[in-house]
Each structure stands twice: as structure tokens, then as C-alpha cells.
Amino acid sequence: MLPRVDRLRAEMTIHGLDAWLVTDLLNVRYLSGFTGSSAAALITRDQAVLITDFRYAEQAAGECPGLALEMVESHWALGAKRAIEKSGAKRVGFEGYHLNYRDWSELSLILTGVRLVPQENLIGRIRYVKEADELALIREAVKVADKACEHVCGYISEGIEEREIAIELEYFMRGLGAEKEAFDSIVASGPRSALPHGKSSDRKVKMNEFIVLDFGARCGGYHSDITRTVMLGAPDDRQREVYETVLGAQEVALRAVRPGIQGGDVDAMARDFISEKGYGEYFGHGLGHGLGLDVHDGRILGMRSDIVLEAGMVVTVEPGIYIPGWGGVRIEDDVLVTDDGAEILTTAPKHLEL
Amino acid sequence: MLPRVDRLRAEMTIHGLDAWLVTDLLNVRYLSGFTGSSAAALITRDQAVLITDFRYAEQAAGECPGLALEMVESHWALGAKRAIEKSGAKRVGFEGYHLNYRDWSELSLILTGVRLVPQENLIGRIRYVKEADELALIREAVKVADKACEHVCGYISEGIEEREIAIELEYFMRGLGAEKEAFDSIVASGPRSALPHGKSSDRKVKMNEFIVLDFGARCGGYHSDITRTVMLGAPDDRQREVYETVLGAQEVALRAVRPGIQGGDVDAMARDFISEKGYGEYFGHGLGHGLGLDVHDGRILGMRSDIVLEAGMVVTVEPGIYIPGWGGVRIEDDVLVTDDGAEILTTAPKHLEL
Structure with missing residues (x-):
């Protein structure tokens, strides 16, 4: 048993x-x-x-x-x-x-x-706390998503439709052995990047706008979930600032993940960072969730979550800033809580410019 | 409203x-x-x-x-x-x-x-009874599945894995504008064709064995669901007989679909046909189901279904014979009940030999 x-x-x-x-x-x-x-x-x-x-x-x-x-x-x-x-x-x-x-x-x-x-x-x-066989499958699913991220970053070009990018992502992950995509991939560009769950549409991606890619793989029933925000061309000052703010918030949170800390406290650290930069009202969702047999395996890093982190938990860390009509940025890694801190499972680079 | x-x-x-x-x-x-x-x-x-x-x-x-x-x-x-x-x-x-x-x-x-x-x-x-906008979407989903069927029949070759066929089917349907596959495609070859819900595995398809393809598209929330059984090479006598028996049972049922008949009676006509040929014990599931926002939109043509068919209903007609360890055949069309009979929406050919 x-x-x-x-x-x-x-x-x-x-x-x-x-x-x-x-x-x-x-x-x-x-x-x-x-x-x-x-x-x-x-x-x-x-x-x-x-x-x-x-x-x-x-x-x-x-x-x-x-x-x-x-x-x-x-x-x-x-x-x-x-x-x-x-x-x-x-x-x-x-x-x-x-x-x-x-x-x-x-x-x-x-x-x-x-x-x-x-x-x-x-x-x-x-x-919430994964056993060894579960962790092995999550690692596999993360590896597939990392490779798909690299692949799709080379695939994106001006004028391609969001849904073509989503199809390419999912097709590529299955070619790598994933059973399936973890969920309907989110590919949201330009003003649509301000929708936290923008799925993908027939909108064609343009130069100098955010493209949010949020996707994952399912391997042996277990899921990965990764988000990168990328751009063709170069960001203007405000785009750069928003991107750096989200990245900074994520770094703060990633450093905070360790056994013994409450999930809500990790969320608060990222949220405070974003608020101090003046974007607090634009971060409307929790910092992250558990990952496992379900893509959302518990609101472990939710706002006000009183769940105390333990070694063996796997969570997403995914702060975001969404400015209606203008655009949005989200960056998401999958993280294993270890005995003395955290191991970031996701290895896909975090460069905004493609 | x-x-x-x-x-x-x-x-x-x-x-x-x-x-x-x-x-x-x-x-x-x-x-x-x-x-x-x-x-x-x-x-x-x-x-x-x-x-x-x-x-x-x-x-x-x-x-x-x-x-x-x-x-x-x-x-x-x-x-x-x-x-x-x-x-x-x-x-x-x-x-x-x-x-x-x-x-x-x-x-x-x-x-x-x-x-x-x-x-x-x-x-x-x-x-159960579809309105005009719903019918238009179902017709679109059926058309996508028909085209995918034609495409994949040209794609199948000896040694290809079942799951590669499933991926190709689903990728192709999305390329044609489907939101998604209607369900995880079933690609079941050789002895696996005897599994009514065989999904797809890494088994490589061989010559002279059944390959059951059961898949569909989702367009605007509405589904199609089609099954064809095909073969590389040529069938032996028993394979030919089983295939012709399923095809004959389907033809009997398709001719019976019309307003006023009970779903269970249509099922019984197909079932009797198969029983008379000596394969009754190998047809273990109902003859068909409704199609709509759900892939299984009611067990309209189920065994002993007392649902009376009405114009505007869309049902699948999918008899099958599954002989454990040997193989199986299923043939499935999507059918609209009309004022005076039925319109078979599916147009993909029903040749066993590729």
C-alpha cells in the first residue's frame, strides 16, 4: 500500500x-x-x-x-x-x-x-506533499514545458496568430512524450496580455508588444505550468519597468520559499514589492498554487493562505501585472520546497526580448 | 431570449x-x-x-x-x-x-x-433537440472530422505509433479551425482494437490488422464524433466478415432513424443484425448517443432507451464487434433526425482497406 x-x-x-x-x-x-x-x-x-x-x-x-x-x-x-x-x-x-x-x-x-x-x-x-514517484513525473512534465518554451520562442514571428502558437506549443509537447497539454494554453498578445486567462485567439502578434505564454505538460497524470512573457522587437520604458517589476517580485518570492513559512506570507512579499513600485492594483490573483495530479493542486501561495510550506510541496510562483487596455506581464516558475529552501524546477530563460 | x-x-x-x-x-x-x-x-x-x-x-x-x-x-x-x-x-x-x-x-x-x-x-x-445555430456548429465540427479522416488515412503507414496518429489527427483538426479535439482520440490497432475505449498507445501499427480511429472536433462548443476502422494490407475472411457485419448493422440502423421511433428500437435492430450473424455477445455497448455541447449528450440510442426520436436530434450510430485478444471493428456516423427520416452528416468513406 x-x-x-x-x-x-x-x-x-x-x-x-x-x-x-x-x-x-x-x-x-x-x-x-x-x-x-x-x-x-x-x-x-x-x-x-x-x-x-x-x-x-x-x-x-x-x-x-x-x-x-x-x-x-x-x-x-x-x-x-x-x-x-x-x-x-x-x-x-x-x-x-x-x-x-x-x-x-x-x-x-x-x-x-x-x-x-x-x-x-x-x-x-x-x-500537497509529493512522494518520490510523483516528483519524478512532475520533473518530467517541467522538462517538457521548458523544451517547448525554447522551441516556441524560435517559432514566434510577426503576424502569426496566437492560436497557431498555442497549437505549436501543444503539438511539440506531445511530440516530446507528454500525454497532453496540462490545460488550454494561454497565448495572449498586445492588449489581450492584460487578461490573466486570455486563452488564445486569432489575433496576430505584432512587434513591440507583450506576448504572454502560459502552458504546461501532463506526464503520467502530473502537470507542469510555466509562464513567460516575451516580445518581438524592443520594449519601451514603461514596458521595461512593468517587466522588471514582475521579475523582481518573483525573485523576492522565490528567495522566500522554504519550509515553515506560510503561503500567504510569500504572496505578501511579492505583492508588497509590486505595490511599492506603484502597480499593486494591477496584481489581482494569488501568487501561486500547488501542482500535481491537478494543475491547481491547492491554493498554497494564495492571498492570505495559512498553509505552512513543507519539504516536498511543489508550487507555482507567478506574479503578474495586468493593465486593462494596455497589456500585462506574468512570469511563472514551478518550485519544489526542499529541506532547507527551494529548488526552482523551471529552467526556461526569462529574457523579454526574443 | x-x-x-x-x-x-x-x-x-x-x-x-x-x-x-x-x-x-x-x-x-x-x-x-x-x-x-x-x-x-x-x-x-x-x-x-x-x-x-x-x-x-x-x-x-x-x-x-x-x-x-x-x-x-x-x-x-x-x-x-x-x-x-x-x-x-x-x-x-x-x-x-x-x-x-x-x-x-x-x-x-x-x-x-x-x-x-x-x-x-x-x-x-x-x-436533445438542436436549434439552428447549434446545428450549424455541429455541421462544422463534422466537416472538420471528415477532412481529418481523409488526411490521416493518407498518413498512416506501417510502423507508425498509434499515438503519432492521434497527435496528427488532433493537430490537423486544429489547423482546420477546430477549437480542440472533442475528446482524447482513440487509435487502437491489432488486439487493442478489441478495446472499445482504447485511447492510443505507443504500439506500432502493422499490416493486415484492424486500426480503429475514433475522434471528433469541437467547434464553437459543439462536437462531432466519428469512427472508422481501417487496415494496411488486406483482411482475411474472418476480418472481412466481422467488418461487413458491423457495416450491415449500421446500415440497418441508419435506415431506421426517423421521428417517432424509440431509441431502444433502433439499437435493437442493429443488435439483432449482429446477433443473427453470431457476434451478439461481442457488441457490449449502446448503439449511439446524442451530440451537442457535450460529446455524450444523452443516451438516445442506448439499449432499451425509451427516448422517442424527434426532428432536430443529432445522434451517433456506432455499432461494434469486439473479440478479446483478436480485434474489433466499430463504424460511427453522426446523424440528424429530419422531419421525414434522417440526414447522415458524416461523409468520410467506409473502406476498410487504406
Whole structure:
């Protein structure tokens, strides 16, 4: 059984739970290794059960050697009921944000003598700290994104459409072995660079304007997420100042990342830096998030985040300045918290001028 | 306001509902036109309200001209409460499969004098029948898939990996203007063709074996979904027989599609055809599904489906035979139900031999 299952059991003890019902598919994958698209899991004090249907019988047996299998013909809730009753569990925690009303109501109806206890983000917090196999996959995904960044910087030329750049990025990453892009790539140029989530459009990139590239790769289920802001031609004074301000804020934050510091404090240091330069109102989002099976694996470096950094966490550090109608800059690295500081995983250069 | 909103109001009257709370994002988009990634909507007898947060203020105003906007700073449930209370609605329907336990419980807590009534698939059923703008987008998505099919049939050669074929398909469709692939393309060759959802692997395609290609495009939010089974070289007698059986079953089903027939009856006709040839046990899935904002827009042609076909529905017709360890064949077209029969939208040829 994976160490993470023991970490979950320790949490179950703290919360007085006999069992934990996992309905979020990423959490099911995290705890069991199952990669199919329909399953739940039940973790008890001494057992782990995967509940899935007959389509996945062979796959489940192959991917989840340490788990008992509870196969269902129709609704998974019937399998959950059987697994819960066999285990004798009386207090069963569940994921309130990942169980829909209908399934909860079905389950409540068919279970007798069992209390279903909603408990938020318990596995989420366990997932913050990566195990060795997870880290290896994240490193792979970061390496792919770094190479794609280098490639696409040579590909961008005047008049090319944002969406052509996005397609090239994603195609190139898959050619390097990525399963897929981590998310729809953001390529936002000129005034569109002021949109923090500008996706990509048919706008043609021009000289002397910001081009924000925000993309990542998925390898073995794990994600990277990188942003670079680049330009054809040369920046004017204000563009230079905004770029240097974001870069400076990122450097401050990268130096601050270490075990023991609160996520919100790292965010505040970057935010203060930007505010002191007069751009505070233009940095509207949190400094960064966790990375893992999900691209947004927890708002670890969010504004006012009280999450204390620990060795093994992987976070993004991505300050930005977005001036509506004018343009924006964001620079984002993926960072591993180490025993005595941080290792910046992203190696793509941070030159504004292409 | 879109005609679909009136269709929803007629359903609300039948179910004695004063308002309908929409929490599924695709349903929000369907009813409001809003394409952002965080919103809910409330449809009352005389108003339509979009509930979203300040990040989306500008986008919502642009995309949803006929709707009132209810902006929230934190949890959308607070905006839903305000909208419900302003409207005076007392019985509010909601989507039980698309509201998580936590949000339902929050909403129940903050609403007073309002009954929340779970009601399934009410908008889903309205979505089965496409309006003109939706049909135009589906036709576009089908055209892209057809062209990609032709292209990739010229691209496949001995020794190429399944995943290279999948990448080429998806890259080509985006080059033609698709927003994205409709889903992770299935490219399954040799014994893997017996897996109905074989995705694509690093297996190299060989001569004289089945290659199942199942893919589609997304254009303006709407999907196509097409499957062809092809082969380098020539089939042996059994391969030929299995292919012809699937093709024959599809032809029977395509001729049966028309308004007034039950989906399950169309499925049964294809299934009986395959059974009579002795392959009944190897056709394990339903004959087809609806197509629209979702790739699987209702199990319209599912086994035992009691959905009665109506003009304007778009369905896939995709019989298959999957013989474990040996191989499989699936052939899939996208079909519009017309006033007096059916229009087959897919035009890609159905030759087994490349």
C-alpha cells in the first residue's frame, strides 16, 4: 500500500472516522493507482477497496494490486454500501465538494446505522506533499514545458496568430512524450496580455508588444505550468519597468520559499514589492498554487493562505501585472520546497526580448 | 431570449416550479451563452439571471445581453440566494447530479421559505433537440472530422505509433479551425482494437490488422464524433466478415432513424443484425448517443432507451464487434433526425482497406 494511505489513516484517526469514502476521481487515482474514468474507493482502518464496474475489471486488477475490488453492475453507491457494511464502519467521512446531491441522497437512503460525515480537503492536504514517484513525473512534465518554451520562442514571428502558437506549443509537447497539454494554453498578445486567462485567439502578434505564454505538460497524470512573457522587437520604458517589476517580485518570492513559512506570507512579499513600485492594483490573483495530479493542486501561495510550506510541496510562483487596455506581464516558475529552501524546477530563460 | 428558455419554462410549469437553478456549466452556457468557467443561472417565469463573480463581469455583460447579472464576491450560493429572494420563487428546481453536497447544504442553510426540488435531466432532454445555430456548429465540427479522416488515412503507414496518429489527427483538426479535439482520440490497432475505449498507445501499427480511429472536433462548443476502422494490407475472411457485419448493422440502423421511433428500437435492430450473424455477445455497448455541447449528450440510442426520436436530434450510430485478444471493428456516423427520416452528416468513406 502506498505511504499516502497511511497518511490518510492518521487523518481519519484525528477526525474519529472508521472509513473514508473517496468519490473524486483524482483522489481515487491518488490512493489506488486506478486511472479509469468511473470508480470510487473506500479506505478503512485495515483495508482499501476499489469500487468500479465490470468494464474496468481487468484494468482495476492490473493497476490496483493491493486493493480489494467491489464490482457493481449499475450504480456505484450499491458497491459502496456493500463495502461499508462488510467493513463494519459506522462513521464514514466523505468529500462534500465531490459527491453530488443525488448520489449522496441515494447513499443516505440505502445505508442503515452508518453516519456519513462531510469533511473537506482532507486528501487535498495530503496531496500537497509529493512522494518520490510523483516528483519524478512532475520533473518530467517541467522538462517538457521548458523544451517547448525554447522551441516556441524560435517559432514566434510577426503576424502569426496566437492560436497557431498555442497549437505549436501543444503539438511539440506531445511530440516530446507528454500525454497532453496540462490545460488550454494561454497565448495572449498586445492588449489581450492584460487578461490573466486570455486563452488564445486569432489575433496576430505584432512587434513591440507583450506576448504572454502560459502552458504546461501532463506526464503520467502530473502537470507542469510555466509562464513567460516575451516580445518581438524592443520594449519601451514603461514596458521595461512593468517587466522588471514582475521579475523582481518573483525573485523576492522565490528567495522566500522554504519550509515553515506560510503561503500567504510569500504572496505578501511579492505583492508588497509590486505595490511599492506603484502597480499593486494591477496584481489581482494569488501568487501561486500547488501542482500535481491537478494543475491547481491547492491554493498554497494564495492571498492570505495559512498553509505552512513543507519539504516536498511543489508550487507555482507567478506574479503578474495586468493593465486593462494596455497589456500585462506574468512570469511563472514551478518550485519544489526542499529541506532547507527551494529548488526552482523551471529552467526556461526569462529574457523579454526574443 | 433564446427559444430554449421558453421550452424550459414550459417544463417548469409541468413540474410546478417557480424557478430553475442551473449549476451545470454546460447548461448555464446553453441557456445564457456564457462561456466562462464559473457561473450559475436562475431561470424564473419572467426573468433569467446569470450569477458569476467579478472576474467575469465584462464577459458576462458581453455574452449574455438578455440576462440580469448577479455578481458575487465569494461563494455563488450567496448570489443565488439574492436572485431567488428577489424573484419571490418558492419552489426552485435544481440539478441533483450537478450540485455537490456541500453547495446544496450551504444553499439549504441560507434560504428560508424556499423549497429546493431535485429534478433530473430536465434541461438535458431539452438539449436533445438542436436549434439552428447549434446545428450549424455541429455541421462544422463534422466537416472538420471528415477532412481529418481523409488526411490521416493518407498518413498512416506501417510502423507508425498509434499515438503519432492521434497527435496528427488532433493537430490537423486544429489547423482546420477546430477549437480542440472533442475528446482524447482513440487509435487502437491489432488486439487493442478489441478495446472499445482504447485511447492510443505507443504500439506500432502493422499490416493486415484492424486500426480503429475514433475522434471528433469541437467547434464553437459543439462536437462531432466519428469512427472508422481501417487496415494496411488486406483482411482475411474472418476480418472481412466481422467488418461487413458491423457495416450491415449500421446500415440497418441508419435506415431506421426517423421521428417517432424509440431509441431502444433502433439499437435493437442493429443488435439483432449482429446477433443473427453470431457476434451478439461481442457488441457490449449502446448503439449511439446524442451530440451537442457535450460529446455524450444523452443516451438516445442506448439499449432499451425509451427516448422517442424527434426532428432536430443529432445522434451517433456506432455499432461494434469486439473479440478479446483478436480485434474489433466499430463504424460511427453522426446523424440528424429530419422531419421525414434522417440526414447522415458524416461523409468520410467506409473502406476498410487504406
